[in-house]
Amino acid sequence: MVGFPLLLIPLAIYNIVAWLMPTVSMADPLIKLTLVSGTEWAINLSDILLALGILLLLLEVIKGARQPKYLTDHLLSFIVFAGSAAEFVMWPKFGTSTFFLLSLMAMVDFFGGIALRARRAAAPAPVSRRAAREVATPAPEPRIEPAPAAPAPSAASVAESVPLDHSKPTAAQPAASAADPSPTIPSPELQPGTGLAGSPPQR
DSSP: HHHHHOHHHHHHHHHHHHHHOOOOSSEEEEEEEEETTEEEEEEEEHHHHHHHHHHHHHHHHHHHSSSSOOHHHHHHHHHHHHHHHHHHHHHHGGGGHHHHHHHHHHHHHHHHHHHHHHHHSSSSOOOHHHHHHHHSSSOOOOOOOOOOOOOOOOOOHHHHOOOOOOOOOOOOOOOOTTTTTTOOOOOEEEEEEOOOOOOOOOO
């Protein structure tokens, strides 16, 4: 929804007084207030318009800070500022300090809205409270459960794993004794009871 430029209100009141009520003076006191110090403060129409313009400018700044303005809002603020500046320069009825200050407030409203829009565009996107809480609280690290240890082998399983084929050690073959006679080899030339080889046999 397009926002209404609030500073148009004091400017419109000044235009109404200047064009429709030419006999009304901006400097004539409307109200007289006695302060605590005893001084009498005379309030005229110019003071009222300036005070109203300051309060409306404050509302414009608050409104621009709370929610972003559309381009149409900036365009309307520029039109108000440009129209008031043109009236101040071109028409003799508006060549007063009061109207100059009102035009200056309209300029502050326009450039202040532009500055707030540029700052909001440059700022990072707002983070919700829930997202900020999730970022602030680190996720718990996954807990790695140790692998179950293998059960120690029992004495029975160890005994079963031992091979049951216990072969009996074979007795060593007895070595040939030196007392055993050597085998006798028969020879046609050597007979028992004969002499040496080559001697004639006895008759």
